[in-house]
Amino acid sequence: MTFLSNSALFGAQKGGWAESFRMPLVVVLSFAIIITIIAWSVAPQLFTTYSPVVGVPADKLLGPSTAHWFGTDHLGRDLYARVVYGTASSVSSALVAVVIGVLAGGLIGLLAGFLGGWVDVVLARLVDVLLSIPKFLLAVIVVTAIGFETINAAIATGVSAVAIFARVTRAEVIKTRQATFVEASFLSGGSHWYILWRHVLPNASRSVLPLAVLQFGESILVIASLAFLGYGDPPPASDWGLLISIGKDYLKWPWLVYAPAFITILTVLSVNRISRWLRKTD
Amino acid sequence: MNNAYLTYAAKRLGQAVVVILLAYVFTFVVVSILPGDPITSVLRNPQNGFSEEEIAEIIAAQGLDKPIIVQLWHSLSGFLVGDLGMSMRSNRPVSTLIAEVLPSTLILASVGLAVAMILAMLVAYGTRFVPKRYGQGLLRGFPSLFLSVPNFVIGLVLIHLFGFQLGLFRVINPDSFWATLFAAIALGIPISAQIAEVLIANLDKEAEQEYATVARSRGLGQARLFARHLLKPASLPVVTVIALTIGELLGGSLITETVFGRTGIGSLVQRSVSTQDLPVLQAIVSLGAVVFVLVNLIADLLYPLLDPRVKILGGQKRRPTTADETSIGPSKAVTP
Numbered sequence: 001m002t003f004l005s006n007s008a009l010f011g012a013q014k015g016g017w018a019e020s021f022r023m024p025l026v027v028v029l030s031f032a033i034i035i036t037i038i039a040w041s042v043a044p045q046l047f048t049t050y051s052p053v054v055g056v057p058a059d060k061l062l063g064p065s066t067a068h069w070f071g072t073d074h075l076g077r078d079l080y081a082r083v084v085y086g087t088a089s090s091v092s093s094a095l096v097a098v099v100i101g102v103l104a105g106g107l108i109g110l111l112a113g114f115l116g117g118w119v120d121v122v123l124a125r126l127v128d129v130l131l132s133i134p135k136f137l138l139a140v141i142v143v144t145a146i147g148f149e150t151i152n153a154a155i156a157t158g159v160s161a162v163a164i165f166a167r168v169t170r171a172e173v174i175k176t177r178q179a180t181f182v183e184a185s186f187l188s189g190g191s192h193w194y195i196l197w198r199h200v201l202p203n204a205s206r207s208v209l210p211l212a213v214l215q216f217g218e219s220i221l222v223i224a225s226l227a228f229l230g231y232g233d234p235p236p237a238s239d240w241g242l243l244i245s246i247g248k249d250y251l252k253w254p255w256l257v258y259a260p261a262f263i264t265i266l267t268v269l270s271v272n273r274i275s276r277w278l279r280k281t282d
Numbered sequence: 283m284n285n286a287y288l289t290y291a292a293k294r295l296g297q298a299v300v301v302i303l304l305a306y307v308f309t310f311v312v313v314s315i316l317p318g319d320p321i322t323s324v325l326r327n328p329q330n331g332f333s334e335e336e337i338a339e340i341i342a343a344q345g346l347d348k349p350i351i352v353q354l355w356h357s358l359s360g361f362l363v364g365d366l367g368m369s370m371r372s373n374r375p376v377s378t379l380i381a382e383v384l385p386s387t388l389i390l391a392s393v394g395l396a397v398a399m400i401l402a403m404l405v406a407y408g409t410r411f412v413p414k415r416y417g418q419g420l421l422r423g424f425p426s427l428f429l430s431v432p433n434f435v436i437g438l439v440l441i442h443l444f445g446f447q448l449g450l451f452r453v454i455n456p457d458s459f460w461a462t463l464f465a466a467i468a469l470g471i472p473i474s475a476q477i478a479e480v481l482i483a484n485l486d487k488e489a490e491q492e493y494a495t496v497a498r499s500r501g502l503g504q505a506r507l508f509a510r511h512l513l514k515p516a517s518l519p520v521v522t523v524i525a526l527t528i529g530e531l532l533g534g535s536l537i538t539e540t541v542f543g544r545t546g547i548g549s550l551v552q553r554s555v556s557t558q559d560l561p562v563l564q565a566i567v568s569l570g571a572v573v574f575v576l577v578n579l580i581a582d583l584l585y586p587l588l589d590p591r592v593k594i595l596g597g598q599k600r601r602p603t604t605a606d607e608t609s610i611g612p613s614k615a616v617t618p
Binding site: 138 | 301313430438442533541551570
């Protein structure tokens with residue numbers, strides 16, 4: 001990995017864009033899936049005519065068909081509609097979790113790596129403590145502390161991801177800080193904050209981005225797990241984890257589990273593939 | 283065993299103790315910021331039928347009327363001598379509650395870890411042994427696929443396929459052999475994906491080393507090369523990965539126990555969360571941290587002994603205790 005000054009970085013990005021048109025087919029497919037998922041969460045009504053809340057009792061527990069792509073649930077609601085309408089909450093909560101992780105973790109890592117000394121020691125201990133508590137248990141107690149809601153599950157997931165971002169940012173900052181161009185910037189009279197903002201941050205963010213994308217997929221899984229245990233919004237919300245949790249009581253009609261599970265897996269798989277591609281093209 | 287190693291071990295041990303204590307304090311703080319006073323929500327709930335005297339007694343026994351810092355001190359000093367306090371719901375010692383369910387979770391977790399290790403080994407072996415046209419890519423895709431599957435889904439699929447369709451086990455009897463095995467598989471698969479990912483990457487790296495080429499040129503077959511030369515250096519870093527997955531094993535058992543209807547630490551956590559039984563939560567989370575820190579301590583201490591290449595480095599490292607990233611170079615390169 002080389003360290004480029006800011007102007008060179010932009011040049012590299014331009015080349016990078018041209019390069020990115022030659023992305024592998026799987027990555028293109030992953031982007032297509034993610035775009036569909038985003039569309040689902042922004043405008044669910046465009047993708048289905050069924051209501052996610054009101055069902056037709058006569059049509060309960062129907063198998064997948066052309067009328068009901070994912071079948072219907074125990075109240076006769078179209079499962080595809082429920083999945084589509086549940087996307088917004090599932091995806092945006094994962095986004096909230098990542099933003100919390102990146103901002104809090106990034107800040108901790110930046111300060112620890114850049115200031116060094118006792119700040120580094122104190123923050124490193126804090127990160128060790130956060131890492132020492134099993135991640136899922138940490139998310140569970142945080143969500144218990146702040147209340148069972150999907151947004152709180154997202155916050156809890158974000159808190160449990162802070163440590164990882166802090167570690168990576170700190171490592172990147174330390175690596176960048178030792179680069180020759182940063183030394184040159186110090187010598188030519190750049191202030192601490194200027195260098196932090198202008199040189200260290202852009203360089204550190206380049207390896208934080210793939211991690212953030214990866215964490216987005218992971219957050220979807222953790223939030224789904226919390227929803228599965230009933231720590232998210234209660235029904236009639238239709239978060240993916242909640243849908244699977246409801247479906248588990250109707251295993252005789254397995255599509256109630258398999259359909260939302262399939263969408264969850266497909267989404268996370270695509271996100272992970274994009275993250276891997278980002279890491280490689282860096 | 284040289285002096286540098288002993289210094290390293292002592293430092294690492296001290297650090298572990300500090301982290302455990304801080305984790306306890308951290309958990310305590312998180313648990314105590316619960317909105318809604320646990321006293322009113324639990325004790326004054328008419329369903330529980332506590333009389334005013336009983337409430338006063340419980341409050342006094344738990345020390346809930348004292349300032350938070352006193353409570354913390356009380357709780358922490360109890361923890362240090364192995365006293366985990368009393369459950370707020372059942373009025374029994376927390377340690378008894380945990381001891382009751384611990385064996386079940388230990389069985390699940392250890393079988394799960396064994397499944398994970400065996401599966402990871404098979405997959406990694408497969409990537410070296412199965413030719414490209416017979417599905418090597420499929421095996422290479424295994425880690426990324428199973429890192430994308432929520433582990434409750436794996437459990438549900440197993441229950442659906444093997445419980446419902448094939449009738450191998452019944453969820454009504456969660457402690458039977460098959461039910462335990464499948465629960466362990468559900469727990470183990472996501473963890474095996476993590477181990478396999480590292481193992482495959484290491485095997486690829488080792489296979490490109492010169493000694494591997496030499497071994498191949500001596501006419502060693504793929505299987506022997508794997509067993510005699512590649513496996514050992516490739517699996518050493520896996521020790522660290524396995525230690526890191528201990529936390530996931532604990533968190534995963536929470537979900538797996540729910541899915542398979544087992545009683546264990548996970549179901550105890552669930553019950554304590556829904557009844558807001560704070561002392562039990564505090565105890566389980568801090569014990570989780572203790573287990574995680576100790577296992578990683580052991581892994582870190584064993585590592586230099588297992589891998590002689592690291593020992594040399596360990597002696598040179600000035601601060602082997604802080605995050606590994608510092609080993610990239612001296613941390614005081616820039617002095618403005």
